[in-house]
Amino acid sequence: MTTPPTSPEPCSVDPAGRGFGLIHEVQIEHAAAFAANRTNWDDRAKVHAASQTYDLEGLIADPHRVSDVVAHDLPVLTAYLPGGSLDGLDLVHLQCHIGTDTLSMARQGARVTGVDNSTASLDVARELAGRAGADIRYVECDVTEAATAVEEQVDVVYTSIGTICWVRDLTAWARTIAGLLRPGGVFYFRDSHPMLATLDDLDPTDVRVLHRYFGGDVTLHIDNEGTCTDGDPSLIEHTHSYEWHYAMSETVQSLLDAGLRLRLMAEGRTLDWQALAQMVPEGADWVLPAPWADRVPLSYTLIATKD
Template sequence: MKEETNYININKQTWNNKTDVHIDSEFYDMKGFLDGKSTLNSIELELLEDISGKNILHLQCHFGQDTMTFSRMGAKATGIDLSDKAIERAREFATKLNLDTTFVCCDIYDTPKYIDEKFDIVFTSYGTIGWFPDLDKWAKVVSHFLKPDGKFIMADFHPVVWMYDNDFKEVFYNYFNVEPIIEEETGTYAEKDAELSAKTIGWNHPISEILNSLINNGLEINCFNEYDYSPYNCFNETEEFEPNKFRIKQFGNKIPMVYSIKGTKK
């Protein structure tokens, strides 16, 4: 299928188109961030612990808010993203904030061609691995960049969430990675009424595929957690049951919405 083989260019264009809309959105609260607000959640902070002085590689950083938050926390941070528009804006914000944060634009699979160093921590979070057809190639990149005993930290939306249609009325997609999911979407999770229309190509990955890809590429899994809420109000049909904790109304706490992983490079 031609669209599938061209998924990188299709998705890159979509994320380029979303970048400025996201920067201007209430969801990303750029003013708050520029004024010093941290963009990290307790889910990932508990796994990261003290990162002062650590060298961190942030995969799929969008326009770099979390990456720059790492810099503010005393880490030496490098952010990678497919979208040249997002990386351009990330560099602008880092300069404005006088932060020594590095940003590189490339496809994640190609990152070893662009960076020649090892890291204490490799980090990725929220809405990331669904853009990859092959998790073994992704995990090879994670493993490649970690120093011996380096830590991999990940938080993402649970694959159970991606089984449902947009309004959570029926199980619409396969839990397992059986085929590319090609969608035409309007708006964006950060600004649902935005005048955006875009094609996306993604893949669902079950938990077993995620964990085994990491294990098979030399990581020891130290911790795997599941959460019955999302720290972001980015889905339809949600309710906020505690500050900054969102669930699907009709499901309550019956389904997992987020998971996190901590692994160590052997």
């Protein structure tokens, strides 16, 4: 059962970039949180699919186009792949949402399976793949059950941007990744930096720490009617969701404990969305202007391999 929220933390743009809402620390059973998140993302799938931000029609029209997320990730990922390419490799995309990044990976020649827990998201993803002429398999399950649901090991496991906050059990998450990888396989991960979640996002004049960095077992309840896209937020009927924030050390250690070998840990000055009012656009990304650009990391990337 859910306990009453305590100590509300107003948040203009939350760390996962989904618009406006109030954050509270709560206690809730995992099944209830999972169900709420699934219905929330079922609603958001419709909004995102109709938005120019995701631009599904543009992806379909241009068979060589890839998403901005994958365009950012590919040069880093392929440096750790045999032959420097995804061509001919088997790849699982965890928390794939509506499949724009999944399609982009398939266009690199990989045999791709997308995994997500949102039925509506996968409906959009399957339609997108079909209209784009891409042979992509989609599996619906919780991310921590993917190794069992996918039923095969692969060369690459990929997950990027706005995913880790939806994982309740880091140990199970890391073991799932290890279970999906063949010996010699590569795991790629990029997300917003946990430091970003600590910043006061209601003060547009300064960048300062306000919220906790070490999340641990804290569950965050968010009632959020907004969207980070140009889609219609009125379509979001189920506004409640639950997140878990982790220190970088917690995420890294979970992968090491699962037997993976860390090959890269990098921090970045760019992000895929405007998480703070002070951020300014730079190409397809958002950055903090000086002097904050050199003071606060906005993203981080991990690459690990399985012996």
